[in-house]
Amino acid sequence: MQPERFALALAGGGAKGIYQIGAWEALRDLGVPLCAAVGASIGSLNAAFVAQGDYEAALGMWQAITVEQCLNLPDDTEFKKPDVLSPKNLDVMVDIVRKRGLDTSPFRATIERVLDEAAVMGSEIDYGLVLYSLTDLETVEVWRESIHPGLLVDYIMGSTRYPGLKSVGFGGRTYLDGGFGDNLPVAMLRRRGYRNIIAVDIRGGDKPVESDNIRLAHIRNRLDLGGAFDLTPSSLETNRRLGRLDTLVTFGRIDGDYYYFARDEYRAMKRFYTYDLLLGLQQAAQILGLPRDRMLTCDTFIAALETARRQLYLDYEKRRTAMNVDSLISLLLKGRFRTLSTALEADPRMKLGLLLELLDRDQVGWFNIPMKLFGSERAAAEAIHTMDGRQMWHKPLQ
Numbered sequence: 001m002q003p004e005r006f007a008l009a010l011a012g013g014g015a016k017g018i019y020q021i022g023a024w025e026a027l028r029d030l031g032v033p034l035c036a037a038v039g040a041s042i043g044s045l046n047a048a049f050v051a052q053g054d055y056e057a058a059l060g061m062w063q064a065i066t067v068e069q070c071l072n073l074p075d076d077t078e079f080k081k082p083d084v085l086s087p088k089n090l091d092v093m094v095d096i097v098r099k100r101g102l103d104t105s106p107f108r109a110t111i112e113r114v115l116d117e118a119a120v121m122g123s124e125i126d127y128g129l130v131l132y133s134l135t136d137l138e139t140v141e142v143w144r145e146s147i148h149p150g151l152l153v154d155y156i157m158g159s160t161r162y163p164g165l166k167s168v169g170f171g172g173r174t175y176l177d178g179g180f181g182d183n184l185p186v187a188m189l190r191r192r193g194y195r196n197i198i199a200v201d202i203r204g205g206d207k208p209v210e211s212d213n214i215r216l217a218h219i220r221n222r223l224d225l226g227g228a229f230d231l232t233p234s235s236l237e238t239n240r241r242l243g244r245l246d247t248l249v250t251f252g253r254i255d256g257d258y259y260y261f262a263r264d265e266y267r268a269m270k271r272f273y274t275y276d277l278l279l280g281l282q283q284a285a286q287i288l289g290l291p292r293d294r295m296l297t298c299d300t301f302i303a304a305l306e307t308a309r310r311q312l313y314l315d316y317e318k319r320r321t322a323m324n325v326d327s328l329i330s331l332l333l334k335g336r337f338r339t340l341s342t343a344l345e346a347d348p349r350m351k352l353g354l355l356l357e358l359l360d361r362d363q364v365g366w367f368n369i370p371m372k373l374f375g376s377e378r379a380a381a382e383a384i385h386t387m388d389g390r391q392m393w394h395k396p397l398q
Contacts, residue, residue: 003031008047008197014228015042022247023200041178043129043184054119065236104165111153128188129156130159160177162228184209186211204224223292265397281301281380287352290304
């Protein structure tokens with residue numbers, strides 16, 4: 001009996017698209033057969049690689065990619081942040097965009113070098129992509145049989161044409177990034193008749209995916225994957241690994257929420273710590289900067305978290321006076337939450353340190369702290385406080 005084949009929907013998200021390469025790697029390792037691939041924005045390029053059947057070419061392009069291979073920037077351009085479209089680079093970008101937009105001819109040259117149009121068009125894997133027509137103000141879904149020979153790269157450039165980039169037009173239409181039409185084209189696959197669908201989501205946030213009358217595997221990360229134009233090699237490699245790990249979680253090979261463990265061990269951890277406590281500990285680990293792009297054991301996770309917790313106490317004590325913590329606590333008692341939020345918004349670690357002090361002094365119960373003020377830091381602080389109180393840091397998992 002032939003195994004069930006799946007259609008792949010790839011979301012847009014710029015540099016975060018390397019997450020989809022990690023997901024594809026895991027699907028290959030798992031032996032999941034694919035029958036179609038569609039994408040919006042950067043997903044349209046990754047879907048073309050899937051149809052081409054050339055994982056090595058896709059990985060090679062992503063691992064070698066630089067800003068210079070995507071954009072033709074003036075020689076004197078200096079960015080304050082590696083994410084080109086970061087708000088901190090706004091003054092630089094506004095000046096460039098005023099000069100008719102960012103020149104993406106290097107990106108086109110890169111695609112033409114690594115993509116084999118004949119292989120994509122003749123593949124056993126169906127291919128499609130999403131664009132948004134500025135001419136007609138409507139979403140345009142295109143399957144490969146509608147793409148005239150020699151125009152595949154034009155369609156991909158149209159689908160990846162983010163605002164601020166130079167205009168892309170052909171066939172009497174001007175196009176904008178396909179993400180403005182449908183940034184995760186599951187519905188496009190459904191209308192084509194596909195019912196087994198894998199959606200690899202890099203949009204960020206907890207956005208729902210319509211799954212009526214289909215079998216849907218939704219691969220995504222619980223946290224934001226970073227800047228859409230951050231091509232820092234370390235960020236790219238982290239996101240590739242996360243894509244692979246999240247796919248293994250989705251297909252039941254490993255387990256975890258913010259971190260990754262063997263399934264049996266994670267099940268034992270939930271019994272030992274309780275799920276809420278374990279989730280809070282993972283949130284604490286994320287705030288404290290423990291790397292997330294690797295498999296862990298319970299012992300290595302707890303030991304690393306305890307070390308990070310001790311370092312937080314040291315850092316918090318050094319900054320406590322400069323932060324004027326006693327005044328912040330007074331603001332809390334008086335209900336002046338807006339001022340406190342402004343004071344703490346820059347450093348989640350210090351928020352966590354303050355909450356741990358309040359818990360240690362048994363002062364949290366004196367007032368009702370709005371959850372939105374501390375968010376995940378509150379759950380993280382309560383988890384660490386519980387571990388301290390139960391003296392569980394060195395207790396073996398049973």
